[in-house]
Amino acid sequence: MAEEYNDALNKRLINMRRDLHEHPELSFEEFETTKKIRRWLEEENIEILDVPQLETGVIAEIKGHADGPVIAVRADIDALPIQEQTNLPFASKTDGTMHACGHDFHTASIIGTAILLNKRKDELKGTVRFIFQPAEEIAAGARKVIEAGVLDGVSAIFGMHNKPDLPVGTIGLKEGPLMASVDRFELVIKGKGGHAGIPNNSIDPIAAAGQIVSGLQSVVSRNISSLQNAVVSITRIQGGSSWNVIPDQAEMEGTVRTFQKEAREAVPEHMKRIAEGIAAGYGAQAEFRWFPYLPSVMNDGQFLNAASEAAARLGYQTVPAEQSPGGEDFALYQEKIPGFFVWMGTNGTEEWHHPAFTLDEEALQVAARYFAELAVTVLESIE
Numbered sequence: 001m002a003e004e005y006n007d008a009l010n011k012r013l014i015n016m017r018r019d020l021h022e023h024p025e026l027s028f029e030e031f032e033t034t035k036k037i038r039r040w041l042e043e044e045n046i047e048i049l050d051v052p053q054l055e056t057g058v059i060a061e062i063k064g065h066a067d068g069p070v071i072a073v074r075a076d077i078d079a080l081p082i083q084e085q086t087n088l089p090f091a092s093k094t095d096g097t098m099h100a101c102g103h104d105f106h107t108a109s110i111i112g113t114a115i116l117l118n119k120r121k122d123e124l125k126g127t128v129r130f131i132f133q134p135a136e137e138i139a140a141g142a143r144k145v146i147e148a149g150v151l152d153g154v155s156a157i158f159g160m161h162n163k164p165d166l167p168v169g170t171i172g173l174k175e176g177p178l179m180a181s182v183d184r185f186e187l188v189i190k191g192k193g194g195h196a197g198i199p200n201n202s203i204d205p206i207a208a209a210g211q212i213v214s215g216l217q218s219v220v221s222r223n224i225s226s227l228q229n230a231v232v233s234i235t236r237i238q239g240g241s242s243w244n245v246i247p248d249q250a251e252m253e254g255t256v257r258t259f260q261k262e263a264r265e266a267v268p269e270h271m272k273r274i275a276e277g278i279a280a281g282y283g284a285q286a287e288f289r290w291f292p293y294l295p296s297v298m299n300d301g302q303f304l305n306a307a308s309e310a311a312a313r314l315g316y317q318t319v320p321a322e323q324s325p326g327g328e329d330f331a332l333y334q335e336k337i338p339g340f341f342v343w344m345g346t347n348g349t350e351e352w353h354h355p356a357f358t359l360d361e362e363a364l365q366v367a368a369r370y371f372a373e374l375a376v377t378v379l380e381s382i383e
Contacts, residue, residue, distance in 0.1 A: 020104035024079030027135035053148035064124020075110035076136035085355040102162040112368025142329035164348025172321030172343030175301035177259035182327035205250040300338040310374040
């Protein structure tokens with residue numbers, strides 16, 4: 001596959017990435033981005049599937065041997081509501097919107113993969129379906145893709161996220177949990193309002209809330225196995241409207257991150273019990289609400305060897321992938337079919353979602369070549 005990549009293609013991918021970066025679009029608003037992706041694929045005579053349920057995003061396919069399996073490669077295409085501060089010559093022209101997570105890089109790279117595979121489709125031992133997915137940043141795009149039936153008949157799915165702290169040419173690989181599950185919770189503590197100078201005639205929900213904040217930290221330290229991972233973060237507390245009035249209630253919300261299914265299932269019950277117990281001790285009541293958001297990215301170990309072999313054939317370095325407490329809706333695909341998600345080194349200056357986020361565009365050719373080689377390797381290995 002290496003000989004198919006040349007300077008002309010590299011320049012094209014850089015131009016694509018810069019075009020996307022200059023004109024970012026938010027989740028489910030990626031209409032112009034969708035048009036561009038379609039045009040770039042059509043210029044290469046790559047088949048685009050008709051999926052009317054998707055207003056944005058593109059599904060394309062390269063068919064090899066008709067009796068072979070179908071695998072999918074996914075790239076996300078949406079941007080973030082962030083004001084760019086990079087001073088790049090191709091910085092965002094859309095006020096308050098920026099590709100601060102590198103989805104422009106993902107998209108251009110996987111278009112490169114499609115171009116490379118299309119030149120060798122007669123050698124493919126099956127079919128590669130390309131998913132250019134909208135709305136990853138709000139964890140809604142993968143659901144739309146799944147509901148549209150795009151995974152029907154697909155045996156496995158592969159994807160990546162750029163990793164600023166890894167150098168270009170380095171790929172992070174790991175079986176099992178790679179990115180955390182993401183869930184949200186709300187707590188309403190109901191007490192009895194009254195005069196702040198006469199607290200004995202009230203039931204202070206704020207006093208109870210303060211103790212609940214501390215108590216919830218024991219979920220991680222005392223209720224979850226030390227062999228498992230969990231984070232409980234309270235990110236908002238609200239109560240009261242005057243300096244001399246004890247309010248009737250206080251509210252708080254936050255997020256829980258876990259890597260193991262067992263931990264994710266156990267945490268909400270422990271949180272509910274602790275909150276209700278502490279509130280009762282103050283004579284108050286606690287209402288606990290749990291909102292499941294995303295499962296963890298769980299890499300299927302059967303693809304670890306293929307992922308390593310593809311990198312080795314191209315001369316790229318692999319390292320053990322460090323887990324991230326960030327979430328990724330690629331996990332929703334992995335609930336349906338086996339999948340594998342990798343870190344792609346981009347030698348960035350800032351972490352994801354930072355207004356000065358940048359990356360080294362030399363990583364475009366690494367990612368494009370790697371996923372082409374990975375697709376070939378996986379199709380040859382699936383029985």
